[in-house]
Amino acid sequence: MKGSLMRQFLTSLVSYGKVTTTEARAKSLKREIERLISRSKDLSLVTRRKALALFTQKSAAQKFLEQIVPQFSQRVGGYVRVIKLAHRRGDRAPQARVEFVEEIKPRRQEVGVPTKASGEKAKPAKKAPKKAAAKLSGAKSQPKADAPLGHTSGGKVTRNVKKREEKRG
Numbered sequence: 001m002k003g004s005l006m007r008q009f010l011t012s013l014v015s016y017g018k019v020t021t022t023e024a025r026a027k028s029l030k031r032e033i034e035r036l037i038s039r040s041k042d043l044s045l046v047t048r049r050k051a052l053a054l055f056t057q058k059s060a061a062q063k064f065l066e067q068i069v070p071q072f073s074q075r076v077g078g079y080v081r082v083i084k085l086a087h088r089r090g091d092r093a094p095q096a097r098v099e100f101v102e103e104i105k106p107r108r109q110e111v112g113v114p115t116k117a118s119g120e121k122a123k124p125a126k127k128a129p130k131k132a133a134a135k136l137s138g139a140k141s142q143p144k145a146d147a148p149l150g151h152t153s154g155g156k157v158t159r160n161v162k163k164r165e166e167k168r169g
Contacts, residue, residue, distance in 0.1 A: 004056075006032060011060045013080075014068060018099035026082045026096035033098075037079045040069045067107050068100070
């Protein structure tokens with residue numbers, strides 16, 4: 001299996017840590033990701049460019065190069081596992097889940113490095129308009145105390161309440 005479907009599967013596996021698909025596609029995905037991790041261990045410029053070209057999202061390529069490859073650098077092989085699942089309900093196709101053997105640890109932030117420049121000031125938050133604030137508080141949705149059941153403060157009456165009132169009198 002080659003092409004855009006494989007690229008999407010690789011991107012999803014790196015982004016989410018697991019992918020559920022058919023057994024045949026899972027085996028193919030396992031083969032591709034194992035080869036990719038093994039070849040990317042040296043983290044040369046060529047492997048970085050190939051990873052950026054292969055993944056459909058830049059963030060997935062960065063996660064792959066900065067978190068996944070260094071984490072598996074001591075392992076010789078067997079980076080992912082294929083777990084067989086129940087058959088798919090619609091067409092009874094055999095399903096499988098592909099996931100990494102180890103949990104991918106988030107990259108540690110360096111201590112002492114500020115996230116924003118020291119000269120920048122935070123912008124004050126904008127206040128919500130009065131109309132939007134009234135909608136959020138739900139002022140119109142509460143019924144009046146003296147209104148009959150089904151009537152709201154906005155003067156709207158539900159259809160069922162109208163029918164009941166017509167039958168009564």
